[in-house]
Amino acid sequence: MQNLALFIGTIAITTALWLSSMLPTVSSKTVRTVIDNERGLYYVFPHDKDWKKVGAYIGLPHYEDIFSAMNPEAIKGIHGRFQHFHPQDEKDYVYFPYAELKKYELDELAQRRPPLWITATYQGKKRPVIFEWQSKEKAQAVNIGDQRYIDFFIKNYVRDRLQKGSYQNLWVGLDNCAFIYNLYGVFDDKNNYNNKIKWDRPFPQNDKEFIQAVEYFFKRLKETSPDIKIICNEGSIYDESLYKEIFAHTDGVLLEDFLGEVYNSDSALTRLRTYRSYQRMQNFSANKLQIYQPNTRNKDELIHNMYLAYLIFGGKNRFYSGDDGHSLEIDPKRYAKIKNLLGDSITPAQDKQEFGKSEGYRLYWRFFEGGVAYFNLTGKTQAINLNQGKKYFDEYSNSIKQVSIKDKEAKYILFSSENRTAKPIFYPIRAITVAGSVSVEIGTMTPNASIRYTLDGSDPNQNSLLYTKPIKLTKSTVVKAKAFGSNLQESFVSTTFYSITDKQPSVEFHLSSNSSSEFLKADYPLVSLSHISAKPITVNYSVIGGTATSNEDYKLLSGSLIFLPGEKYKYFSIDIRDDKKFEKDESIEVSLSQPKNAYLGYKKVYRYTIQDNDKHSFSKSKLLTSKRE
Known part of the structure; x- marks a missing residue:
C-alpha cells in the first residue's frame, strides 16, 4: 500500500486541474454489505439465461419463476409505484389496486374523513391532479403523506399484491421518483393540461409541503415495516440540497438509462444532469444499493466508457445492468478484464469543473488498487501528463507517459503491465x-x-x-x-x-400495537429477530384475547413462523371482516410462544384495533349517488 501511495502521488494533470485537488487524502477501500456479485439486472435478462449467477434483479410482479431460480442471497425486487396511479395499473406494469383505493376513499368520505386522491379546484370545478409524465393515462396523485394511504400501500398493495406472502423478503422498486410540485396539473374542460395550479386542502400547497409528504411516507414505511426494502428510480426534486434528507429512509437507487442522455445529446443540460447524478451517488446514496442500467447498444466503445463511469460513480453496494438495447444483459466477459486490472476503489471519486464552462462540464476520476480511471465530460480533449520517473501502462499494456482522453470518453491507466487474476x-x-x-x-x-x-x-x-x-x-x-x-x-x-x-437472538413483534379501518381486509403483524441466526428459528402465534369476535370480525388460526438462516423478518396475516354493522372499534390480541433457537423478547403480545367504518351519521349509498350525479 505504501508503494501504491507513492504511485498515486506522482500523477499530475497538466490541464486546469491542480495536483493538490487530485491527490487522495483518505483511503476508502470499500467492503460490500450485500451479495458479492455485481451483476444486477433491471428489466434485463441474463445473457446466458442462468439466473443463479445474477446478484440482483428488479422486475415485474409476475416474475416469481425468476426469483425461485435465483441465489437465495440475491436481491429480488418487484417494480411498482407509490405516488400516482391510473386505471390501467390494475392489470399492467405496477399492478396497483386502483379501484380498491377509489372504494376506500368513498368509504372514508362516508365517515366524514378527508379524501385520499388529490384534487385541485380550477375554473370553478374540483378536478383530479394528474402526473405530467403520465397525463395521457390520467395518472392521478394520491396523498402519500396520509397515514391511511400508507397503511393501504403496505397491506393492500405490497403485502397482498406484490409479495403475495410467498416471497416475504422482497425489495420494492418505486418508479417516477421525481418530486416537483409543478409536474402535476389538471385538465380543463377543453382537455388542455395546466400545471400552474394549487392543490385543494388538506393536500400539499407547494414544493416544500410536497417534499415533506414524501419524506414522511418513507419515514413511516421504515418505522412500521422495515422489512420492505425500497429502491427508488433516480428522479429530481426542486431543491437538490434536500436529497439526502428526503431519501434517508430508502434503501437504494436505480439509475435507468445511465449516461443515455450524454450519448444522445451534446447540451449543457445533459452534462449538468449527469453531474447531479454523480453528486447524489457520492452523497446521499454512497452506502445504499445502486443499480446502474446503461443502454450500451451492444457497442464495444460504449460498454467500455459506461463501465468505467460506473466504477467511478458507484458506491460499495453497486450493481451493473449493462443492456444491449434489447433487454439482454451484456456478457460480463466483455468488461471483466477492466474490473480485474483495476480492483477496488481506494478513494472516493473526484471531479473538477472545466475552466470557463458551466457546472456540468467536468473531468471525473477515481483511484483504484491497480490504477486510475477517468471519464471526460469537459467538452474537449484532456491531456494528462504522468511523472517521468515512474512507469505507467495503458489498457493494452503499453508503457505510457501521457494519456489523452476525448470528450465523452473514459480511459484508465495501470500501475502494472501484467494481466491479473480475478479477485475472490x-x-x-x-x-x-x-x-x-x-x-x-x-x-x-x-x-x-x-x-x-x-x-x-x-x-x-x-x-x-x-x-x-x-x-x-x-x-x-x-x-x-x-x-x-x-x-x-x-x-x-x-x-x-x-x-x-454465541447468544441466541430474541424474537418479538416489531410493533406492540396498530390500528386501521376494517375496510383494509387484512393486517400483517411483523415479527423480527434481534439478529440473524445460522439455525432455523420457529415461533408460534395465537389469539389470546381482545373484544373482536373470531370468524365474525376477523379470522386467524394459530400457526407458526419459520425464519430461515439469514432471515430477520417474517409476518403472518389476520383476515379482517368488513361486516357492514355499526359497532364500536374492536381489538384482537395475539401472542408469540414456544420459540425454538431463540428466546421471546419484550414485545411478545400484539394488539390490533379494528376501526369501525359503519357509522349511521352519513349514508354511503347517498355518497355514491351524489358522486354519480
Whole structure:
C-alpha cells in the first residue's frame, strides 16, 4: 500500500486541474454489505439465461419463476409505484389496486374523513391532479403523506399484491421518483393540461409541503415495516440540497438509462444532469444499493466508457445492468478484464469543473488498487501528463507517459503491465451479527485459479491456507483471500468481516400495537429477530384475547413462523371482516410462544384495533349517488 501511495502521488494533470485537488487524502477501500456479485439486472435478462449467477434483479410482479431460480442471497425486487396511479395499473406494469383505493376513499368520505386522491379546484370545478409524465393515462396523485394511504400501500398493495406472502423478503422498486410540485396539473374542460395550479386542502400547497409528504411516507414505511426494502428510480426534486434528507429512509437507487442522455445529446443540460447524478451517488446514496442500467447498444466503445463511469460513480453496494438495447444483459466477459486490472476503489471519486464552462462540464476520476480511471465530460480533449520517473501502462499494456482522453470518453491507466487474476468473492456476505456460525465459500471467476486465505487479518500470500472447501467460522473473523491464476499476476486482496455471537437472538413483534379501518381486509403483524441466526428459528402465534369476535370480525388460526438462516423478518396475516354493522372499534390480541433457537423478547403480545367504518351519521349509498350525479 505504501508503494501504491507513492504511485498515486506522482500523477499530475497538466490541464486546469491542480495536483493538490487530485491527490487522495483518505483511503476508502470499500467492503460490500450485500451479495458479492455485481451483476444486477433491471428489466434485463441474463445473457446466458442462468439466473443463479445474477446478484440482483428488479422486475415485474409476475416474475416469481425468476426469483425461485435465483441465489437465495440475491436481491429480488418487484417494480411498482407509490405516488400516482391510473386505471390501467390494475392489470399492467405496477399492478396497483386502483379501484380498491377509489372504494376506500368513498368509504372514508362516508365517515366524514378527508379524501385520499388529490384534487385541485380550477375554473370553478374540483378536478383530479394528474402526473405530467403520465397525463395521457390520467395518472392521478394520491396523498402519500396520509397515514391511511400508507397503511393501504403496505397491506393492500405490497403485502397482498406484490409479495403475495410467498416471497416475504422482497425489495420494492418505486418508479417516477421525481418530486416537483409543478409536474402535476389538471385538465380543463377543453382537455388542455395546466400545471400552474394549487392543490385543494388538506393536500400539499407547494414544493416544500410536497417534499415533506414524501419524506414522511418513507419515514413511516421504515418505522412500521422495515422489512420492505425500497429502491427508488433516480428522479429530481426542486431543491437538490434536500436529497439526502428526503431519501434517508430508502434503501437504494436505480439509475435507468445511465449516461443515455450524454450519448444522445451534446447540451449543457445533459452534462449538468449527469453531474447531479454523480453528486447524489457520492452523497446521499454512497452506502445504499445502486443499480446502474446503461443502454450500451451492444457497442464495444460504449460498454467500455459506461463501465468505467460506473466504477467511478458507484458506491460499495453497486450493481451493473449493462443492456444491449434489447433487454439482454451484456456478457460480463466483455468488461471483466477492466474490473480485474483495476480492483477496488481506494478513494472516493473526484471531479473538477472545466475552466470557463458551466457546472456540468467536468473531468471525473477515481483511484483504484491497480490504477486510475477517468471519464471526460469537459467538452474537449484532456491531456494528462504522468511523472517521468515512474512507469505507467495503458489498457493494452503499453508503457505510457501521457494519456489523452476525448470528450465523452473514459480511459484508465495501470500501475502494472501484467494481466491479473480475478479477485475472490465471498458467499454469503453478512452485514449484521449472526448467532452460531457461518459457513463461508470463496470463489473466483478465473478458471483453475487457486485461492489462498487468512483468518488473522493479514494479507494472504502463496504460503497461506489453501481454500478447498467451505470455511466454518464460529467467532467474529476478518477473512482475506487472494487468487493465483496460471500465467497471470495474483489478484488483489478481497476482504470481508463476519460478526458472530454465541447468544441466541430474541424474537418479538416489531410493533406492540396498530390500528386501521376494517375496510383494509387484512393486517400483517411483523415479527423480527434481534439478529440473524445460522439455525432455523420457529415461533408460534395465537389469539389470546381482545373484544373482536373470531370468524365474525376477523379470522386467524394459530400457526407458526419459520425464519430461515439469514432471515430477520417474517409476518403472518389476520383476515379482517368488513361486516357492514355499526359497532364500536374492536381489538384482537395475539401472542408469540414456544420459540425454538431463540428466546421471546419484550414485545411478545400484539394488539390490533379494528376501526369501525359503519357509522349511521352519513349514508354511503347517498355518497355514491351524489358522486354519480
